[in-house]
Amino acid sequence: MPLAQCPICEKSISKRAYACPGCGEPDPFHRRVKFKALSTVLWIAAIVGGLYLFWVYGLPMLIDLAHKL
Structure with a gap:
């Protein structure tokens, strides 16, 4: 044990x-x-990464879905 x-x-x-x-x-x-x-720091990175992924992938899908209705 040190x-x-x-x-x-x-x-x-x-x-x-x-x-x-x-x-x-x-x-x-x-x-x-x-x-x-x-x-x-890791929690902040995870939240920012999640928001980025939603902004890049999730939001355009929601906009396309709204235009189809």
């Missing part, structure tokens, strides 16, 4: 620790913050 130093108290702790057992610092390596930012 060990690293806590940025607050500089004790050796596991890199997978959710809190430092020495000083109690929650998320000492900011892993949750990075994951949340990456998750947000």
Whole structure:
């Protein structure tokens, strides 16, 4: 198990620790913050991609369908 130093108290702790057992610092390596930012970026990309696909493919089909009625 890889060990690293806590940025607050500089004790050796596991890199997978959710809190430092020495000083109690929650998320000492900011892993949750990075994951949340990456998750947000991926969700925004998925929504923008979905809107683009609807604009390019779905909207013209709806317009053609409306003209046929």
